[in-house]
Amino acid sequence: MSFSPDARIDLDRYWSTIERSAEIGPGREGGLARLTLTDSDREMRDQFVAWCEDAGLTVEIDEMGTIFGRREGTDPTLPPVIVGSHLDTQINGGRFDGIVGVLGGLEVIRTLNDLGHVTRRPIVVADWTNEEGARFSPPMVASGVFVGRYDVQWAHDLVSDDGARFGDELARIGYRGTKPCRAEPGEVDAYFELHIEQGPILDAEGREVGVVTGGYPSYGIRVRFDGETAHTGPTPMDLRHNALIAGARFLTAVDDIGWEFAVLDGKATGSRLAAWPNKPGILSETAQCVADVRHPDPITARVMAEKMRRAAHEAGARAGCSVTVEDEWAWGGDIFDHAMVDGIRAEAIRQRWNWRDIEAQAGHDAYHMAMRFPTAMIFTPCKGGITHNNNESCTPEDLRAGANLLLHAVVQRADR
DSSP states (O other): OOOOTTOOOOHHHHHHHHHHHTTSSBOSTTOBOOOTTSHHHHHHHHHHHHHHHHTTOEEEEBTTOOEEEEEOOSOTTSOOEEEEEOOOOOTTBOSSTTHHHHHHHHHHHHHHHHHTOOOSSOEEEEEOTTSSOSSSSSSSHHHHHHTTSSOHHHHHTOBOTTSOBHHHHHHHTTOOOOBOOOOOTTSOSEEEEEEEOSSSHHHHHTOSEEEEEEEEEEEEEEEEEEOOOOBTTTSOGGGOOOHHHHHHHHHHHHHHHHHHTGGGTOEEEEEEEEEESOOTTBOOSEEEEEEEEEOSSHHHHHHHHHHHHHHHHHHHHHHTOEEEEEEEEEEEESOSOHHHHHHHHHHHHHTTOOEEEEEEOSOOHHHHHTTTSOEEEEEEOOGGGOOSSTTOOOOHHHHHHHHHHHHHHHHHHHTO
């Protein structure tokens, strides 16, 4: 059956799946605390798998625990179009974040089933493991392994603050799959991701949808400071090697970098400081910090990143501590497929949505996928741009345009 240009998703059904997700792993009032590879994550995964199977999808789970629900096309030899995002949340997370993307992909499949339309290419809905990085750092780790940025064994050996090992937790919750987590050449035709904006622009301007043209160039770093324990009373100031102070100085310097470049929308964030022993009466021997910088101009972003690296070494020197850069990452820029972006924009015009071009400012699995495959994103508005917060808020109407754009963009690509 041919696909109608007037086809629309079932908004009530889509919203009901989001509401069901919001019941799993509740956090603060109205929000979620569904950290990756926890029991609540397993419950959500089980629910998603059940929905996929009810929709007639073939479910596979890879070595990183990513769930792939596949709907065959008329030519199963062709590489599939993947639609995905994530179902894990921050510890004080909202109900929408990447959830609207995974469940939006599921709604695309359900709509095609209702219409009796089988695309030429297969369509795969993906729930990527550990996008948030709230329990296991870095973020977007499963999609990073998929495209070859990280090694699967390295990822399995990641350890959380609670002492859990990533690979062991995958096995514990029953989602350590056997499908290889690597993208072979020609294995993927294209990747789409629907996401709330996580910023205030669409809501402030009264826009219904955003066509994502690229991402702010962003640089992140994880640094360890090593000093030594000593008594806080008698130890002279010039003999101290307090790693906690080194970490605090570094993160304060990072914040200053953000303010230095804020006039043109630069941002710098100190997001983590974990020290040991971190107790009264004793200087801390170790401290680990995570920080990042981002700016719409790529050259300025690189300048900010270099300032951030220098700040780490200066902070260590002032506190008499050694400095180890444990990890660095970068993403963003002009990474999305121009033809796919143009197609989404043309469809927004055809459907008469109130749209605008917009850049992503947060990290997404789409950034990793864009390293290897044609990729595009669609943004929906969220109230006030509040996100990674239990007060994150959307209405069904906020999602209508984005979900329908996703439907038509995916079908157009999959019917090629």
